[in-house]
Amino acid sequence: GIYVQIRNITFKERKKLKNHFVLGFVPFGGxxxxxxxxxxxxxxxxxxxxxxxxxxxxxxxxxxLGDITADLPQGNDLVGVKRHGANKVCRTCNTAKDSLTLNDLDLPSVSRYHHQTDKQFEEIFAASTITERKKIATQYGLRLQPTILDQLRWERHLQSPHDIYHVTAGKVLRFLKITIDALSPEGKVEFISFWKSFEYPRRWQKLPNPISHIDSFMMSDCLRLAMMLPFILNRFLKTKHFKQSELDKLRVRTGVSRNNLAVKLWLRCWILMAKTMAIAFKHSFTEKDYIELQEYFENLPNLHVNYHLVQHARNYATLLNTSVETKEMVHKIFKNSVLRTNRKNIDLDLLKRYNTLFAMRYLFDGGIDS
Ligand SMILES: [Zn+2]
Structure with a gap:
């Protein structure tokens, strides 16, 4: 699905379902x-x-065009940068694949810049043979041709920020799986019992079981559990709850000498995660917040996108301003109604429903037909 949002309305209005406009649906493989x-x-x-x-x-x-947000491979496509198989895979900078998480990345000097990318595309275009073109494209980590969006006025590398919801929920899910895998059978039993008896906010829906149902976790489940996990783990976690082999691995990688310190480190990582989320999802940022966000990201397990999120936050004031969580909800509504169509001409059926829905909303909002 492709959705459009109008930017010059307030944040509160922008987040409403009715202010997400459907452009249409590109069929699979279309x-x-x-x-x-x-x-x-x-x-x-x-x-x-x-x-x-x-x-x-x-x-x-x-x-x-204000900005575009898309999942990782499609996001790269829209910018004209190669997908993850390539040597340079980041749509915001030129860092080579093997140094994506180095500690001392000097972002201004490695960033991709619109005018430079333009020149690189020209160079690809000017090459005389297709082999030559492919070679140059690979060297720059670009696709063979600029994308159709380049016909518009935009800055392809600045106006294609990463979505904070996908980035964070993805990270949480990964870390959650790693944590659960590292627990001993006894640790898993304890974890589930403390997870069950935890006092969640009343308004929350019941979370799926993080051990048996981890694969059906939605983004919101990940984010909710991540808020509570430091408290849950803090209530029981001891050395004996981890597989010894996992603690050994962690000690080797971090240089921590004792098992109980390794367990503390694990817990600390979850605390950092929760604190980072609290800042990342803030509705407004002060100068101090930007600096704090940067510091938190530096301390979290290195993931390349962290480097860019701080920049995105500064470019768009907050990370929520370019996030797509409401769009995900709209998308879910459409996905659910697919089940109620005969699936012969899905996009037509969906758009008909959408039109009816929109007309009704318009009337409820007091609109009149002139
Ligand atoms: Zn990058």
């Missing part, structure tokens, strides 16, 4: 460029400005 072409042509007109009659008043309407 061509995105072909699908998006009409939208791009209209955006080109809007970039120049178009005179429209809005509620009886003549207005000049100007619009352009």
């Amino acid at each position: 061509c995105f460029e072909e699908f998006i072409e009409p939208f791009i042509s209209e955006m080109k007109i809007l970039e120049k400005g178009k005179i429209m009659n809005i509620q009886g008043r003549t207005c000049l309407v100007i619009a352009s």
Whole structure:
């Protein structure tokens, strides 16, 4: 599904389901460029400005692309950067694959810059043979051609931030799996018993069992559990709850000498995770918050995207401003209604439902047909 949001409305309005507009659905295996072409042509007109009659008043309407958010492989496609198989896989910087998590990355000097990428695309285009083109493209970690979005006015590397929900929930899920795998059978039993008896906020739906149902965890489940996990672990976690082999591994990797210190370190990591989340999802940032966010990220297990999140936060004021959690909800509504169609022409059926829904909302909001 492809959704559009209008940016010059308040954050509160922007988060409403009704302010997520569906452009349409690209069928599995369908061509995105072909699908998006009409939208791009209209955006080109809007970039120049178009005179429209809005509620009886003549207005000049100007619009352009604010930012795009997509899952990792598709996000790279939209920017024109190769997917994860390549040597340079980051859509924001030029760091080679094997040094993505080095501690002393100097971001300004390794960043990708729009004008440089333009030149690199020109270089690829100018090469005389296809082999040569592929070679240069690989060297820069770019696709053979710029994407269709490049026909619009945008800064491809700055206007393609990573989504904080996906990034954080993905990290939590990974760490949760690692933690559970590292527990001994006794540790697992204890974990589940403390997890069950924990006093969760009343309003929360019951979380799925993190050991037996980890694969059906949704993003929101991950984030909720991550908030509580430091408290749950703190209530019982001892050396005996871990597999000895896992503690040995951790001690070797961190240089910690004693088992109980290794367990503390594990717990500390979950605490950091929870604290980082608290800052990352803030509705507004002070200068101190940006600095704190950076410090937390530096202390968390190194993941390349951490480096860029602080920059995204500064570019867009907060990370929530470019997050897509409401879009995920809208998407879920559509996904659920797929089950109620005969699946012959899914996008038409979905769009019909969407139109009806929209018309009803319009009427409920007091709109009239002129
Ligand atoms: Zn990067």
